[in-house]
Amino acid sequence: MQTPWEYRYAHRMKGMGSSVIRELLKYAEQPDIISFAGGLPAPEVFPVKEFQDACNVVLAKNGAQALQYSTTEGHRPLREMIARHATRYMVPVTPENIMITSGSQQALDFMGRVFINRGDYIVVEAPTYLGALQAWNAYGAQYIPVPMDEDGMIVEELEAALRYGPKFIYVLPNFQNPTGATLSLARRKKVIELADKYGVPIVEDDPYGQLRYEGDHIPSLVQLDSEFRGYDDGCYSGNVIYLSTFSKILAPGLRLAWVIAPEQVIRKLVMTKQGADLHTSSFNQYVAYEVGKGGFLDEHVKIIRATYKERRDVMLEMMDEMFPPQVRWTHPKGGMFLWGILPEHMDSAEVLKVALQRKVAFVPGGSFHATGGGLNTMRINFSYSKPEIIREGITRLGTTLKELLHEGEKVPAR
Numbered sequence: 488m489q490t491p492w493e494y495r496y497a498h499r500m501k502g503m504g505s506s507v508i509r510e511l512l513k514y515a516e517q518p519d520i521i522s523f524a525g526g527l528p529a530p531e532v533f534p535v536k537e538f539q540d541a542c543n544v545v546l547a548k549n550g551a552q553a554l555q556y557s558t559t560e561g562h563r564p565l566r567e568m569i570a571r572h573a574t575r576y577m578v579p580v581t582p583e584n585i586m587i588t589s590g591s592q593q594a595l596d597f598m599g600r601v602f603i604n605r606g607d608y609i610v611v612e613a614p615t616y617l618g619a620l621q622a623w624n625a626y627g628a629q630y631i632p633v634p635m636d637e638d639g640m641i642v643e644e645l646e647a648a649l650r651y652g653p654k655f656i657y658v659l660p661n662f663q664n665p666t667g668a669t670l671s672l673a674r675r676k677k678v679i680e681l682a683d684k685y686g687v688p689i690v691e692d693d694p695y696g697q698l699r700y701e702g703d704h705i706p707s708l709v710q711l712d713s714e715f716r717g718y719d720d721g722c723y724s725g726n727v728i729y730l731s732t733f734s735k736i737l738a739p740g741l742r743l744a745w746v747i748a749p750e751q752v753i754r755k756l757v758m759t760k761q762g763a764d765l766h767t768s769s770f771n772q773y774v775a776y777e778v779g780k781g782g783f784l785d786e787h788v789k790i791i792r793a794t795y796k797e798r799r800d801v802m803l804e805m806m807d808e809m810f811p812p813q814v815r816w817t818h819p820k821g822g823m824f825l826w827g828i829l830p831e832h833m834d835s836a837e838v839l840k841v842a843l844q845r846k847v848a849f850v851p852g853g854s855f856h857a858t859g860g861g862l863n864t865m866r867i868n869f870s871y872s873k874p875e876i877i878r879e880g881i882t883r884l885g886t887t888l889k890e891l892l893h894e895g896e897k898v899p900a901r
């Protein structure tokens with residue numbers, strides 16, 4: 488007799504089954520497919536030698552502590568390093584404003600555990616980061632999507648969303664995943680003002696802020712919020728919870744990220760983390776600190792920027808050459824993704840099926856839309872593949888799109 492597992496799962500597992508797109512994207516992992524689907528950093532920029540040296544130093548100097556259980560908040564020297572960096576470039580904070588998490592993905596999950604009751608509304612950009620939706624669906628969140636353009640969330644639409652009394656606003660201000668869009672300074676200020684007016688906190692998710700390839704740095708929401716409130720006591724206690732990660736500036740396999748928040752929020756997060764995993768890997772925190780101390784990261788990020796800028800430029804150049812005129816795309820000033828917009832009648836999931844036959848993959852954009860829509864959009868990653876692979880992949884994708892647009896009947900109209 489078959490074990491009736493399907494009757495045993497909690498309600499939250501409903502709707503967590505595999506999707507058609509997820510099934511399709513499994514093909515993208517085959518070695519002969521050029522995949523622009525994943526969100527992977529380039530392996531060529533991982534500082535393997537520095538990690539090797541740092542592991543040796545940590546084991547020689549602090550082997551026992553690095554292999555021992557540790558505090559839930561995170562390794563103090565690492566939090567101090569993050570606090571110094573944040574204070575210099577963003578907002579005055581102390582280590583008490585910081586908790587280390589096992590990736591920003593864990594911090595997103597904790598936002599769900601700490602703030603979301605079943606049925607609560609969350610304001611999200613349309614489209615938004617799929618991983619956040621996956622985390623919060625488990626807590627029964629509902630979403631109010633706010634449309635965006637190349638300057639990020641359209642703030643004129645935000646006020647109406649805030650009248651629903653959402654739990655928080657989720658914003659990806661820099662080189663957003665999936666569109667590559669960056670929220671303009673004027674809009675950032677407006678988001679801060681509106682959030683304050685309606686008493687709604689902001690979750691600022693910023694994994695890509697340091698990966699800017701052109702234009703001037705724009706202050707983060709946490710910094711603007713601090714200025715708006717006139718805080719200068721060095722211990723942030725405003726309206727923003729800021730998330731960032733070592734995944735894109737060091738290595739995602741570390742699973743190391745941090746939250747900056749008012750101390751009282753950090754205390755709730757610490758209690759939550761105790762129940763989740765006690766603490767983030769001590770060894771990884773020691774090693775990341777050893778690698779990162781002494782200004783290594785500032786220099787390393789320059790290498791990442793140069794590598795990704797070249798890849799972005801090659802991709803944009805190739806798209807200009809190979810993509811049919813009916814297709815539009817964003818020109819991100821940083822990050823790892825750009826966003827393609829097909830003619831309204833086209834379904835990018837259908838395009839993916841044909842593209843996979845031509846051995847090239849991307850992610851159809853529908854899944855990044857919290858409440859549906861966007862079926863004619865696509866997310867394309869430019870950080871992972873080397874320039875010559877990008878040239879070949881975009882040639883294949885452009886050929887596929889031209890063919891499908893030409894023979895309209897191959898892509899069924901919706």
Ligand SMILES: Cc1ncc(COP(=O)(O)O)c(C=O)c1O
Nearest residue numbers: 526590591592616664732734744
């Ligand atoms: C917007 C956004 N938030 C969070 C994450 C998760 O990052 P981490 O590797 O730190 O868990 C990602 C990963 O791609 C991301 O794009």
